[in-house]
Amino acid sequence: MQLQSLIEEIHYFRIPVSELEDSVRWYTECLGFKLRRMTEELAVVELNAGPLLILVKAxxxxxxHFTRNGEFEFAVGFTxxxxxxxxxxxxxxxxEVDDMKEEDGHFFFHxxxxxxxxxxxHW
Incomplete structure:
Protein backbone atom coordinates (compact mmCIF):
# COMPACT_ATOMS: atom_id res chain seq x y z
CA MET A 1 0.00 0.00 0.00
CA GLN A 2 1.41 3.35 -1.05
CA LEU A 3 1.40 6.16 1.49
CA GLN A 4 -0.60 9.24 0.46
CA SER A 5 1.79 12.21 0.46
CA LEU A 6 1.02 15.09 2.77
CA ILE A 7 3.17 17.36 0.59
CA GLU A 8 1.35 19.24 -2.14
CA GLU A 9 4.07 20.78 -4.33
CA ILE A 10 7.62 22.11 -4.49
CA HIS A 11 7.32 25.75 -3.50
CA TYR A 12 10.88 27.00 -4.07
CA PHE A 13 14.51 26.16 -4.76
CA ARG A 14 17.38 28.01 -3.11
CA ILE A 15 20.49 28.81 -5.15
CA PRO A 16 23.66 30.24 -3.60
CA VAL A 17 25.01 33.39 -5.27
CA SER A 18 28.15 35.38 -4.54
CA GLU A 19 26.86 38.83 -5.55
CA LEU A 20 23.15 39.20 -4.87
CA GLU A 21 22.43 42.39 -6.87
CA ASP A 22 24.37 41.13 -9.92
CA SER A 23 22.56 37.79 -9.75
CA VAL A 24 19.13 39.43 -9.50
CA ARG A 25 19.97 41.56 -12.54
CA TRP A 26 21.16 38.47 -14.47
CA TYR A 27 18.14 36.29 -13.61
CA THR A 28 15.72 39.09 -14.50
CA GLU A 29 17.47 40.43 -17.62
CA CYS A 30 18.91 37.23 -19.12
CA LEU A 31 16.26 34.71 -18.08
CA GLY A 32 13.18 36.91 -17.71
CA PHE A 33 12.39 36.18 -14.06
CA LYS A 34 10.38 38.78 -12.12
CA LEU A 35 11.71 40.07 -8.83
CA ARG A 36 9.12 39.41 -6.15
CA ARG A 37 11.04 40.46 -3.03
CA MET A 38 14.60 41.31 -1.99
CA THR A 39 16.45 41.74 1.31
CA GLU A 40 20.15 42.06 2.11
CA GLU A 41 20.39 38.27 2.39
CA LEU A 42 18.21 36.93 -0.43
CA ALA A 43 15.98 37.65 -3.40
CA VAL A 44 12.84 35.83 -4.46
CA VAL A 45 12.38 35.63 -8.23
CA GLU A 46 9.64 33.93 -10.20
CA LEU A 47 8.47 32.86 -13.63
CA ASN A 48 4.84 32.62 -14.76
CA ALA A 49 4.65 29.00 -13.58
CA GLY A 50 6.59 26.62 -11.39
CA PRO A 51 8.41 26.96 -8.09
CA LEU A 52 10.01 30.17 -6.91
CA LEU A 53 13.76 30.58 -7.11
CA ILE A 54 15.40 32.06 -4.04
CA LEU A 55 18.83 33.56 -4.64
CA VAL A 56 20.73 33.42 -1.35
CA LYS A 57 23.86 35.47 -0.73
CA ALA A 58 26.41 32.78 0.15
CA HIS A 65 25.19 21.93 -8.34
CA PHE A 66 27.11 18.78 -7.53
CA THR A 67 29.77 16.59 -9.11
CA ARG A 68 29.50 13.06 -10.46
CA ASN A 69 32.59 11.26 -11.74
CA GLY A 70 34.43 14.56 -11.37
CA GLU A 71 32.02 16.43 -13.68
CA PHE A 72 29.59 19.19 -12.69
CA GLU A 73 25.93 18.10 -12.71
CA PHE A 74 23.07 20.61 -12.75
CA ALA A 75 20.45 20.69 -10.00
CA VAL A 76 17.90 23.05 -11.62
CA GLY A 77 16.42 22.62 -15.09
CA PHE A 78 14.26 25.09 -16.99
CA THR A 79 11.78 24.45 -19.81
CA GLU A 96 28.98 30.45 -20.69
CA VAL A 97 26.81 28.03 -22.71
CA ASP A 98 27.49 24.40 -23.70
CA ASP A 99 26.56 22.85 -27.05
CA MET A 100 22.95 21.92 -27.77
CA LYS A 101 22.35 18.19 -27.39
CA GLU A 102 19.50 15.96 -28.52
CA GLU A 103 18.34 12.63 -27.13
CA ASP A 104 15.24 10.97 -28.62
CA GLY A 105 13.75 14.29 -29.75
CA HIS A 106 14.55 15.97 -26.43
CA PHE A 107 16.80 19.03 -26.86
CA PHE A 108 18.85 20.51 -24.01
CA PHE A 109 21.95 22.51 -23.14
CA HIS A 110 23.76 23.57 -20.00
CA HIS A 122 15.42 21.69 -22.23
CA TRP A 123 12.54 21.14 -24.59
Missing part, protein backbone atom coordinates in the same frame (compact mmCIF):
# COMPACT_ATOMS: atom_id res chain seq x y z
CA UNK A 59 30.14 32.18 0.47
CA UNK A 60 31.99 32.74 -2.81
CA UNK A 61 32.86 29.04 -3.15
CA UNK A 62 29.24 27.82 -2.74
CA UNK A 63 27.46 26.32 -5.76
CA UNK A 64 23.98 24.94 -6.37
CA UNK A 80 11.80 26.61 -22.94
CA UNK A 81 9.57 26.06 -26.00
CA UNK A 82 12.01 28.27 -27.97
CA UNK A 83 15.19 26.63 -26.75
CA UNK A 84 17.35 27.62 -29.74
CA UNK A 85 16.46 31.30 -29.31
CA UNK A 86 17.13 31.08 -25.56
CA UNK A 87 20.57 29.61 -26.23
CA UNK A 88 21.36 32.31 -28.81
CA UNK A 89 20.19 35.02 -26.40
CA UNK A 90 22.41 33.70 -23.62
CA UNK A 91 25.42 33.55 -25.96
CA UNK A 92 24.72 37.14 -27.10
CA UNK A 93 24.70 38.15 -23.42
CA UNK A 94 28.14 36.58 -22.87
CA UNK A 95 26.89 33.64 -20.79
CA UNK A 111 24.82 27.06 -18.97
CA UNK A 112 26.25 28.88 -15.96
CA UNK A 113 24.94 31.84 -13.97
CA UNK A 114 27.34 34.60 -12.81
CA UNK A 115 28.07 32.71 -9.56
CA UNK A 116 29.11 29.57 -11.46
CA UNK A 117 25.94 27.53 -10.83
CA UNK A 118 25.38 24.98 -13.60
CA UNK A 119 21.82 25.08 -14.99
CA UNK A 120 19.98 23.28 -17.79
CA UNK A 121 17.38 24.34 -20.34
Missing amino acids: DSDSRG SPNIQRLRESLIESGV FFDPSGNKLQA
Whole structure:
Protein backbone atom coordinates (compact mmCIF):
# COMPACT_ATOMS: atom_id res chain seq x y z
CA MET A 1 0.00 0.00 0.00
CA GLN A 2 1.41 3.35 -1.05
CA LEU A 3 1.40 6.16 1.49
CA GLN A 4 -0.60 9.24 0.46
CA SER A 5 1.79 12.21 0.46
CA LEU A 6 1.02 15.09 2.77
CA ILE A 7 3.17 17.36 0.59
CA GLU A 8 1.35 19.24 -2.14
CA GLU A 9 4.07 20.78 -4.33
CA ILE A 10 7.62 22.11 -4.49
CA HIS A 11 7.32 25.75 -3.50
CA TYR A 12 10.88 27.00 -4.07
CA PHE A 13 14.51 26.16 -4.76
CA ARG A 14 17.38 28.01 -3.11
CA ILE A 15 20.49 28.81 -5.15
CA PRO A 16 23.66 30.24 -3.60
CA VAL A 17 25.01 33.39 -5.27
CA SER A 18 28.15 35.38 -4.54
CA GLU A 19 26.86 38.83 -5.55
CA LEU A 20 23.15 39.20 -4.87
CA GLU A 21 22.43 42.39 -6.87
CA ASP A 22 24.37 41.13 -9.92
CA SER A 23 22.56 37.79 -9.75
CA VAL A 24 19.13 39.43 -9.50
CA ARG A 25 19.97 41.56 -12.54
CA TRP A 26 21.16 38.47 -14.47
CA TYR A 27 18.14 36.29 -13.61
CA THR A 28 15.72 39.09 -14.50
CA GLU A 29 17.47 40.43 -17.62
CA CYS A 30 18.91 37.23 -19.12
CA LEU A 31 16.26 34.71 -18.08
CA GLY A 32 13.18 36.91 -17.71
CA PHE A 33 12.39 36.18 -14.06
CA LYS A 34 10.38 38.78 -12.12
CA LEU A 35 11.71 40.07 -8.83
CA ARG A 36 9.12 39.41 -6.15
CA ARG A 37 11.04 40.46 -3.03
CA MET A 38 14.60 41.31 -1.99
CA THR A 39 16.45 41.74 1.31
CA GLU A 40 20.15 42.06 2.11
CA GLU A 41 20.39 38.27 2.39
CA LEU A 42 18.21 36.93 -0.43
CA ALA A 43 15.98 37.65 -3.40
CA VAL A 44 12.84 35.83 -4.46
CA VAL A 45 12.38 35.63 -8.23
CA GLU A 46 9.64 33.93 -10.20
CA LEU A 47 8.47 32.86 -13.63
CA ASN A 48 4.84 32.62 -14.76
CA ALA A 49 4.65 29.00 -13.58
CA GLY A 50 6.59 26.62 -11.39
CA PRO A 51 8.41 26.96 -8.09
CA LEU A 52 10.01 30.17 -6.91
CA LEU A 53 13.76 30.58 -7.11
CA ILE A 54 15.40 32.06 -4.04
CA LEU A 55 18.83 33.56 -4.64
CA VAL A 56 20.73 33.42 -1.35
CA LYS A 57 23.86 35.47 -0.73
CA ALA A 58 26.41 32.78 0.15
CA ASP A 59 30.14 32.18 0.47
CA SER A 60 31.99 32.74 -2.81
CA ASP A 61 32.86 29.04 -3.15
CA SER A 62 29.24 27.82 -2.74
CA ARG A 63 27.46 26.32 -5.76
CA GLY A 64 23.98 24.94 -6.37
CA HIS A 65 25.19 21.93 -8.34
CA PHE A 66 27.11 18.78 -7.53
CA THR A 67 29.77 16.59 -9.11
CA ARG A 68 29.50 13.06 -10.46
CA ASN A 69 32.59 11.26 -11.74
CA GLY A 70 34.43 14.56 -11.37
CA GLU A 71 32.02 16.43 -13.68
CA PHE A 72 29.59 19.19 -12.69
CA GLU A 73 25.93 18.10 -12.71
CA PHE A 74 23.07 20.61 -12.75
CA ALA A 75 20.45 20.69 -10.00
CA VAL A 76 17.90 23.05 -11.62
CA GLY A 77 16.42 22.62 -15.09
CA PHE A 78 14.26 25.09 -16.99
CA THR A 79 11.78 24.45 -19.81
CA SER A 80 11.80 26.61 -22.94
CA PRO A 81 9.57 26.06 -26.00
CA ASN A 82 12.01 28.27 -27.97
CA ILE A 83 15.19 26.63 -26.75
CA GLN A 84 17.35 27.62 -29.74
CA ARG A 85 16.46 31.30 -29.31
CA LEU A 86 17.13 31.08 -25.56
CA ARG A 87 20.57 29.61 -26.23
CA GLU A 88 21.36 32.31 -28.81
CA SER A 89 20.19 35.02 -26.40
CA LEU A 90 22.41 33.70 -23.62
CA ILE A 91 25.42 33.55 -25.96
CA GLU A 92 24.72 37.14 -27.10
CA SER A 93 24.70 38.15 -23.42
CA GLY A 94 28.14 36.58 -22.87
CA VAL A 95 26.89 33.64 -20.79
CA GLU A 96 28.98 30.45 -20.69
CA VAL A 97 26.81 28.03 -22.71
CA ASP A 98 27.49 24.40 -23.70
CA ASP A 99 26.56 22.85 -27.05
CA MET A 100 22.95 21.92 -27.77
CA LYS A 101 22.35 18.19 -27.39
CA GLU A 102 19.50 15.96 -28.52
CA GLU A 103 18.34 12.63 -27.13
CA ASP A 104 15.24 10.97 -28.62
CA GLY A 105 13.75 14.29 -29.75
CA HIS A 106 14.55 15.97 -26.43
CA PHE A 107 16.80 19.03 -26.86
CA PHE A 108 18.85 20.51 -24.01
CA PHE A 109 21.95 22.51 -23.14
CA HIS A 110 23.76 23.57 -20.00
CA PHE A 111 24.82 27.06 -18.97
CA PHE A 112 26.25 28.88 -15.96
CA ASP A 113 24.94 31.84 -13.97
CA PRO A 114 27.34 34.60 -12.81
CA SER A 115 28.07 32.71 -9.56
CA GLY A 116 29.11 29.57 -11.46
CA ASN A 117 25.94 27.53 -10.83
CA LYS A 118 25.38 24.98 -13.60
CA LEU A 119 21.82 25.08 -14.99
CA GLN A 120 19.98 23.28 -17.79
CA ALA A 121 17.38 24.34 -20.34
CA HIS A 122 15.42 21.69 -22.23
CA TRP A 123 12.54 21.14 -24.59
